[in-house]
Amino acid sequence: MRSLLFILTALLFSSGYMFSQTTGKIAGKIVEKNTSEALLGANVSIVGTTMGSAANLDGEYFIINVPPGQYDLKVSMIGYAPLIFKNVNVSVNRTTTINAELEAEDVALSEVVVTVKAISDKKDQTSSIKNVSGEDIKTLPVESVGDVIGLQAGVVQGHFRGGRSTEVSYLVDGVSVTDGYSRENYKVEIETEAVQDMEVITGTFNAEYGRAMSGIVNIVTKEGSEKFRGSASGSLSNYFTTHNDIFLGLEAGDAARNQDYKFQLEGPLYKNYITFFTNFRYQDNDGHLNGIRRFNVNDYTDFSHADINDGVKTQWDAVINGDTYYSEHTGDNSYVPMNWSKDYSVLGKLTFRPLAVFKFSLMYTKNYNEMQNYEHYYKYKPDGRRVYYDKSDFYLFQLNNVLSDNMFHDIKVSYKHSLTDNYLYKDPFDQRYAADNYGKSGGGFSTGGHDKGYNAVELNDLNIKYDITWQLNTHHSLKTGFDYTRHDLTKTTVIVRDIKYGTAAQEDFYYDPTTGKIVFNPYEPEILSEAVSSDNYNKKPYELSAYFQDKMEYEDLVINFGARYDYFNSNTVYPTQLRNPGNQLSYPENPERMSEYPKAKARAQFSPRFGLSYTLGSAAVLHFSYGHFFQMPPLYALYQNSRFLVPSGNFETIIGNPNLKPEKTVQYEMGFWQELQEGLGFEVSVFYRDIYDLLTAAVITTYNQVKYGYYGNKDYGNSKGMEMKLDYAFDPFTVFVNYTLQYTRGIADNPSSTYTRAGQNMDEISKLIPLAWDQRHTLNVSMNYEKENYGLNLTGTFNSGIAYTYKPVSESPLSKQTLFPNNQHRPAAFDISFKGHYDVGLVDNVKMRFFLSVYNLLDRLNEVSVNETTGRAYTAILTQSQISTFKSNFNDVYDASHDPSMYSAPRSIKLGVGIVF
Structure with a gap:
């Protein structure tokens, strides 16, 4: 260091x-x-x-x-x-x-x-890359950078070209902001107004990019201008749908259901030597999914009760009246938002140019998000659920220095702090928590109780990055550099339960005739710090990489050749005896049955990259690329259950493996680009990917015959497909169309699939099957018309549906057959969204902007998840046993299957006004 x-x-x-x-x-x-x-x-x-x-x-x-x-x-x-x-x-x-x-x-x-023509040639493009400018993003009906990424060819719900969602690396100004703990997303949210340019790579990528196997997203942020410019806007939106029987509580038409406020300012602080750029956004969204407050958290229900139970147990209220249930419901039956969120983001950037050949900048971003997801089980008791928080701070120093007319280098130092936690009340001893006995259910839904406990993941990343570029001559551009990252990961799990758990005192209650309610003894929490499932640790892994690449550009030929070296050290210990990993079993006379805890192995790998493009005539390019790509699995898979403790029951834990190897992808790609006429470009690419050593949880049996999971590298997958893109630009029209044909196969959808099947006494998957994100056809179309004082955009998406696992009911003859996962595909989905703006000049360069966005213009019910027995949303096939044993006094047997979150959001209309200067 x-x-x-x-x-x-x-x-x-x-x-x-x-x-x-x-x-x-x-x-x-x-x-x-x-x-x-x-x-x-x-x-x-x-x-x-x-x-x-x-x-x-x-x-x-x-x-x-x-x-x-x-x-x-x-x-x-x-x-x-x-x-x-x-x-x-x-x-x-x-x-x-x-x-x-x-x-x-x-x-x-x-x-x-x-x-210059708006459609640029692809002479130097040796793989599938899409550069999206900030001006392009401004015209699209999108709310985030993630929405823009989702419109690119080869991308299916965060999966790039058939890879797992953990295989993408997200960068801001060339620095990784990927969540290292889960690798599922990025921890620094850059608002679309702050994007200068965005590079989305779904094909093979150069050696300068690493820690990814499927794709790269590199966002370049704006710098301050030499003139003062800015904007401020506010918008309100609500849902206007014809499906009010599904999306409850939206009839009122509250215009302020979702609120969005933005502010941006840039300009010089000292001539053109010091400039600044700032961006701020605040959102308060109630969402489109409501619950009904029938039950409060301290209501008690018992739908398994009989009026007289063997002549011993009488009715709760001491009245023998023939009721076969007991149900308190003191809620006000009002609608309660259940997929709400509150967010704000701040970005500030100072750029210093003391000399023509010397520039450095300081940037700070802050993101804050709190939210709840809709959970259908809590439809009638929407209170008492935990809230999810996501906070991050990102500091970046960049120095850019021109050493000569043909050489420059970069130094970047960044620090990223992120905290992801979830809780209802952060203090486990909060007096508002209700007794555990209220946590009952009836009719397939929760009828009382609180969601207790606290989970947090805190990750601090320090990164130092150096690159130097030397344009040796007109044909060779050499680039090399190194990247060092030190992680500081803290996982906190607080498990609480009533101190009276398992005693008669926990069951004590009395009936209060004044309130008509059952009253239990007060909740007295205790923290189970030594519980097997209490996962608390602090780990400090580090990684280092170095690369070299040469971009050779000739009149008709461009070659990219490079190589990359990556090193990772988990910086912790591992158990040597997996049948007794935590030494919970004692074998004093058999030391080979006891674990020792040496330091885990460091991992290193070398990956070559190659790509070429060949110009055919004046406006056509053929390209080919090949590469090996490595990345370490998510950090949770290295450190989970870091005390290596195995519970007494089978399949109750998965232990992390600090000796995990890097996952590996080998990818080939060939493509062709042609300028069909001025302003019209067409591109087609075909690809194939082999994916090795994917993360999976193997089943281990201890010496006392208890089964648990242990992460390792075993799973395999592959994907192949074709991408077609059409770009048209002829002022004032711009159009882009992209289509993806894709086949994705593998052994398992996620790392725990094999372990879960074993726990359910199901056979291990021994052949390649479609993966859960296998989607055969994906089509995106965007048409934009832009004039000086107004603009219109229409964007449509179509997909043929991802895979799901059909499971027939037990009464069906098909239930006797062995059906592999992901054996069917969901229905196709189609969406059209609109965006328009109109500017009114006020004074000088100040104008008022009115804008309108309509999402899901046709108010389609697109099915984002389906019932496993029917393959459709909002439906289910129930057995006769399920119907005959159902007991409820407030809903019917099909209510539990009528989950509105199975559909995408209904039509949303967003109207706003702003000032641009």
């Missing part, structure tokens, strides 16, 4: 512009128009900046380290008319080719202006 800090300090003070993974390049050739002779010394500059270059002996030039955005490019030379290229788009990690033909001044005395 000290040596790394020393290196960082030395680099900081010896730096002579950079931001690796956050900049692009402009390159091309300048010739005389009539003779096609190279113009040595022709000057190329980006208007309004100090960036530029001069043509070499062959007329070739390049400008490296260009931040993503849209620029005007000026080409000039004494004796020739200047040439201005308007609207030159630069994307992160891409080369924008601008070739120029200059005319002698006696032919054209004034400067010539050329508007």
